[in-house]
Amino acid sequence: MARDAVADVRERIDIVDLVQPYVQLRKTGRSYKGLCPFHQERTPSFIVFPESQNFHCFGCGKGGDIFSFYMGVENVDFREALTELARRAGVELDTVPTVAPEVDAHRQKLLDLNELAAGYFANILTNSPIGTAGRSVVEQRGVSAEMVRSFGLGFAPDAWDGLLRFFTERGVDPALAQEAGLLQTRDSGGYYDRFRNRLMFPIRNRDGRTVGFGARALGDAQPKYLNSPQSSIFDKSSLVYGLDLAKDGIRQADKVVIVEGYMDVIAAHQYGYTNVVACMGTAVTEAQIALVKRLSRHIVLALDSDSAGQLATLRSLEMLPRALDSEQIPVAVPIGERGYVPRAVIQWEKRLNAEISIVRLPEGKDPDDLIRRAPERWPEVVSTAQPFLDFLIEGVAGSIDTGDARQKAEAVRRVAAVLHDVGDRVIQAHYAGVLAKRLDLPESTVFNEVRRGTTRPSRPEQSASPSARPSLDASMIQRRASQEDHVIALLLKHRDICGNVMDQVPADLIMDSRNRVLLEVIRDRSIPLTMDPESILAGIDDLVADHGDRLLDSLRATPSQYAIQIERDILRAVDRMREARHREQLLALQAELRDAEASGDKDESARVAAQLAALAVEHKQFAPPTSPYFRDTRSDVTP
Ligand SMILES: [Zn+2]
Secondary structure (H helix, E strand, O other), X not given: OOOOXXXXXXXXXXXXXXXXXXXXXXXXXXXXXXXXXXXXXXXXXXXXXXXXXXXXXXXXXXXXXXXXXXXXXXXXXXXXXXXXXHHHHOOOOOOOOOOOHHHHHHHHHHHHHHHHHHHHHHXXXXXXXXXXXXXXXXXHOOOOHHHHHHOOOEEEOOOOOHHHHHHHHOOOOHHHXXXXXXXXXXXXXXXXXXXXXXXXXXXXXXXXXXXXXXXXXXXXXXXXXXXOOOOOOOOXXXXXXXXHHHHHHHHHHOOEEEEOOHHHHHHHHHOOOOOEEEOOOOOOOHHHHHHHHXXXXXXXXXXXXXXXXXXXXXXXXXXXXXXXXXXXXXXXOOEHHHOEOHHHHHHHHHHHOOEEEEEEOOOOOOHHHHHHHOHHHHHHXXXXXXXXXXXXXXXXXXXXXXXXXXHHXXXXXXXXXXXXXXXXXXHHXXXXXXXXXXXXXXXXXXXXXXXXXXXXXXXXXXXXXXXXOOOOOHHHHXXXXXXXXXXXXXXXXXXXHOOOOHHHOOHHHOOOHHHHHHHHHHHOOOOOOOOOHHHHHHOOOHHHHHHHHHHHHHHXXXXXXXXXXXXXXXXXXXXXXXXXXXXXXXHHHHHHHHHHHHHOOHHHHHHHHHHHHHHHHHOHHHOOOOOOOOOOHHHHHOO
């Protein structure tokens, strides 16, 4: 590619203009400030830097360039962000398909086979004498003919070669059908049907293409539910059952209800509640939340009432973001032996800007039962959803003996750790109150624990020095960009020997979204470490790959180095990037502090001073050591 479309877009779109529609920005000094769109807060800690065209949030740590912002706020990938921003900027992108045509053609074949099989199963359920057993289950469960049609339900007959013969007659390559997860191979050679004597639920992607099946056993056969195997077209963790039919319903209700079972979804839709979808199995994954969140950020989990169901789902939240901002990913803190990971949920809500609430269904009831028994009461059931923190406190407090002081102390510590991650003082105070009441403790005791969790020890003498005012200029921004490129170039080229160091590069220090994508690929352990950089680049989006090529080119002239030198080189550059960001933030906050002081706004001054102090503590390595001979005037910054 001759020109750099990404750079063109970046040049033409001003980050302040881009952010304005999402965040009400106020100019403070050389930067702009507003309420962070990536986490909930009452006082602004989200800052946009027009000079370097990037943003940073002091609350949740998110930061980056125009692409990172757009990707985060619209929840799209790099390619989608680039396409939209290029459109706005009037930059033409070369429309090269991101998937190689032969890969795409193969995928199409697998999808076609699944659809052919869906037709076969559906025909048996509705028309064939060998579908009687399936029909009686459908009738017994009260599924209407209309739902059978729109969900494409089918029946796999009790035979080893039903689908096999159907395919053979149509000249389908059985090896391909096996790859699609429809046939299995015999040890003795040959093939047989994977699904036998089961009610078939086609699983479709968002666009309505059948990518696989969920199959429910008739009678006592095990497993009760059998899914298509994981394949290039079927990835359970990023599919949501019923989404193709629920899109409009979710948008209209501005709420999505996630249930566990296919039958639950069908029952809901049959009675007009079309904003209901199912996670695949008992796990809700971040990818699934991200999918539905595009339609509404109000997410209700209606889990089966047996605690196993609830806990399994909460536990699944553990399978969390290997994604973008690795620095923000908390260590999941298990609550009791049951393994809640509440901090993960809080991070989800922040990262995805979603509101997650949880419905406790009555004991022994699933949504299917509830809806069929009293369809008109379903909205009432959904309205009992508790915000996640209430649910958590209820769960923690409910699981201990409130007469036991040690258990109480432990419960307080656990909830305090979660409230720590929430960040917002008002929310913290509210829930500290709720927990105190629940455990019959003085509110101040709980709140102190929460604060102990949140405030890092901050010594005033470590505050930033106004006399050592850092300066920020274009060349510094430039240097930082080139350091970032250098780090990524080295990691990409020497990925095989950078196993130790690659995880020490914080993703949120990376400003260029292409570098972020590259860093993710570099860290992807499913790609063999021995794979050469050119092959790695061949497998990713062209625009990112072009950038990667340029990075590799930049290293051509450098002489070969020992692994240890390369590591040192990378870590040194990372330090410099940290320092550059630190200076940028310091400068912005100092300008802000001057503004606030000039306007006489005491609260605002105190707030900014506290942020400055926190920054100094966070990066004390950049603050010069205190002198043993002179009084340290740096503490004068804090009031
Ligand atoms: Zn934030």
